Amino acid sequence: xxxxxxxRMNRIRADSALTQALRSRWDAEATTFVFxxxxxxxxxxxxxxxxxxxxYGRPVSGYTYPCYHDLAQRLLELPVERRSSLVPRVPLQESxxxxxxxxxxxxxxxxxxxxxxxxxxxxLASEPGAQADLDLRRFLVLFPxxxxxxxxxxxxxxxxxxxxxxxxxxxxxxxxAAFLAHQFDSLGASERQxxxxxxxxxxxxxxxxxxxxxxRGDLTRPGxxxxxxxxxSRRYSCNLxxxxxxxxxxxxxxxxxxxxxxxxxxVWLHALNLVxxxxxxxxxxxxxxxxxxxxxxxxxxxxRPGRSFQGLHDTxxxxxxxxxxxxxxxxxxxxxxxxxxxxDAYFQAYALKYGGKVYKSARHQVDVAGEVASLRAxxxxxxxxxxxxxxxxxxxxxMYFCAQRRELERVRSTxxxxxxxSRAARGSSSLLKAQLAGAVxxxxxxxxxxxxxxxxLRLTMEHAMDLQGQRDQLQxxxxxxxxxRDQLRIRAETAEAQVAKATKExxxxxxxxxxxxxx
Numbered sequence: 270x271x272x273x274x275x276x277r278m279n280r281i282r283a284d285s286a287l288t289q290a291l292r293s294r295w296d297a298e299a300t301t302f303v304f305x306x307x308x309x310x311x312x313x314x315x316x317x318x319x320x321x322x323x324x325y326g327r328p329v330s331g332y333t334y335p336c337y338h339d340l341a342q343r344l345l346e347l348p349v350e351r352r353s354s355l356v357p358r359v360p361l362q363e364s365x366x367x368x369x370x371x372x373x374x375x376x377x378x379x380x381x382x383x384x385x386x387x388x389x390x391x392x393l394a395s396e397p398g399a400q401a402d403l404d405l406r407r408f409l410v411l412f413p414x415x416x417x418x419x420x421x422x423x424x425x426x427x428x429x430x431x432x433x434x435x436x437x438x439x440x441x442x443x444x445x446a447a448f449l450a451h452q453f454d455s456l457g458a459s460e461r462q463x464x465x466x467x468x469x470x471x472x473x474x475x476x477x478x479x480x481x482x483x484x485r486g487d488l489t490r491p492g493x494x495x496x497x498x499x500x501x502s503r504r505y506s507c508n509l510x511x512x513x514x515x516x517x518x519x520x521x522x523x524x525x526x527x528x529x530x531x532x533x534x535x536v537w538l539h540a541l542n543l544v545x546x547x548x549x550x551x552x553x554x555x556x557x558x559x560x561x562x563x564x565x566x567x568x569x570x571x572x573r574p575g576r577s578f579q580g581l582h583d584t585x586x587x588x589x590x591x592x593x594x595x596x597x598x599x600x601x602x603x604x605x606x607x608x609x610x611x612x613d614a615y616f617q618a619y620a621l622k623y624g625g626k627v628y629k630s631a632r633h634q635v636d637v638a639g640e641v642a643s644l645r646a647x648x649x650x651x652x653x654x655x656x657x658x659x660x661x662x663x664x665x666x667x668m669y670f671c672a673q674r675r676e677l678e679r680v681r682s683t684x685x686x687x688x689x690x691s692r693a694a695r696g697s698s699s700l701l702k703a704q705l706a707g708a709v710x711x712x713x714x715x716x717x718x719x720x721x722x723x724x725x726l727r728l729t730m731e732h733a734m735d736l737q738g739q740r741d742q743l744q745x746x747x748x749x750x751x752x753x754r755d756q757l758r759i760r761a762e763t764a765e766a767q768v769a770k771a772t773k774e775x776x777x778x779x780x781x782x783x784x785x786x787x788x
Contacts, residue, residue, distance in 0.1 A: 270440040272412070274321020274495050280378065281470045282502040286512035287485050288472055290520060293629050297457035301551050305521060305627045307612075307619060308551040311475050313446060313536075319474045321495035322417075322445030328539035328598045329432070329447035330587045337427035344406050344430060355424035356410060364407050366392025406433050417444070417468055418451045418540070428541055446598075447540035454543050474500050483519055517630035536602025537594035544591045549605050662712040669709065 296303045301310040313324040334340070341349040341356060347364060349356055362370060366389035372381040394400040410433070414425035433439060452471060474497045477486035486500045493499050505512055535549045588595060
């Protein structure tokens with residue numbers, strides 16, 4: 270069915286600071302991460318490389334219902350409350366032989382898992398047949414519902430149950446694409462949530478691969494597949510808040526975009542009522558292309574009405590409601606191409622849209638207008654252009670020397686041909702030398718121009734940083750002045766209160782004295 274690879278994964282420790290740092294940078298409208306250097310997005314290639322889940326085949330689409338009671342009774346033989354979409358977790362686990370899932374005192378992780386396997390094998394059918402199919406359906410409801418497509422809460426949702434009726438068809442669905450849609454949806458949940466539901470190892474390993482300078486993972490088992498099997502999460506002794514602040518600062522100051530090639534197609538992802546776009550056209554630079562200026566996305570119309578899956582929505586055939594997007598999947602989306610020769614226009618539009626919001630650490634919060642963000646992005650672009658020019662120059666020089674060696678060998682091999690062949694060889698060599706020398710000069714001139722541009726951008730950015738520092742200082746002085754004013758106001762209010770209190774005490778004493786004393 271295509272789930273075998275993901276079961277080979279090792280246990281991996283949850284890195285809450287990393288997932289929170291990534292969540293804080295997710296743009297739900299564009300369905301992509303927003304970093305100081307531009308957009309980045311997990312792709313279908315990331316899914317298959319990291320988890321091994323299938324990313325091709327039929328879209329995971331079909332009917333969703335307001336109630337799954339009758340279907341659960343028929344396919345799972347488990348109780349589901351009337352007008353409900355949820356299977357209680359405990360009866361579902363017990364039907365698979367997982368009665369006591371807690372780890373015993375003094376029991377290691379491996380001993381715990383071995384015990385669960387032994388107990389479960391005693392309960393599950395060992396021969397093909399109706400009981401084995403029933404066990405498999407129960408397991409397939411538990412596995413996506415509590416691991417791949419997990420939501421908050423203890424119960425397990427039944428929404429994939431209709432797709433499990435014919436077990437021979439289950440392996441034909443693109444479960445990896447549905448998984449990616451669920452990841453996008455979880456990242457776009459309410460900002461009040463401090464964690465990400467779903468299969469957290471995917472996001473962690475994606476960050477290990479594409480943002481290695483953060484140093485959050487250890488490559489302990491190189492060469493294993495899927496890639497998630499290679500990594501362990503590092504342990505940190507400091508508290509979650511300190512880790513999160515350090516991560517935000519590390520991302521804000523990340524030295525470069527560590528781009529790797531993706532599959533290179535923008536496409537719609539399907540997981541029943543989740544129909545979300547994979548906006549790979551925002552990530553030309555991840556494909557080794559120049560990023561052309563694009564029109565940034567607005568919120569799409571296929572957002573589910575609620576996040577608890579307990580709402581009593583109408584029966585919906587998503588193959589009909591999302592027919593255009595399913596056709597897009599079956600056409601394999603649209604290839605991402607770019608004719609741009611520079612990223613400048615994209616970075617200027619990017620800085621204009623997001624400004625200082627690309628920064629999350631406290632030190633960068635004052636860049637409200639995004640001046641430094643824009644300059645830093647343009648500097649990244651200039652550095653990439655300069656490095657490309659350097660590579661081109663080096664290639665031309667290598668070509669020149671290789672051509673010279675070939676020409677010298679040819680002359681030596683034909684040396685007995687006389688003076689005419691020697692003159693022809695010298696003429697050919699001179700022409701080739703002139704052509705290559707001209708190409709090298711042009712490349713070096715372009716490189717010098719780019720170095721000057723990079724130097725100007727660095728100076729401008731340093732000036733902007735100086736201005737930002739001065740603004741920070743002025744804001745600090747304003748805050749200090751405001752604080753002093755607040756203190757003076759509090760002292761004045763305290764003095765007034767003391768005067769009022771003394772006046773009341775004097776009035777009370779005056780009332781207590783006799784008329785004679787008053788006279």
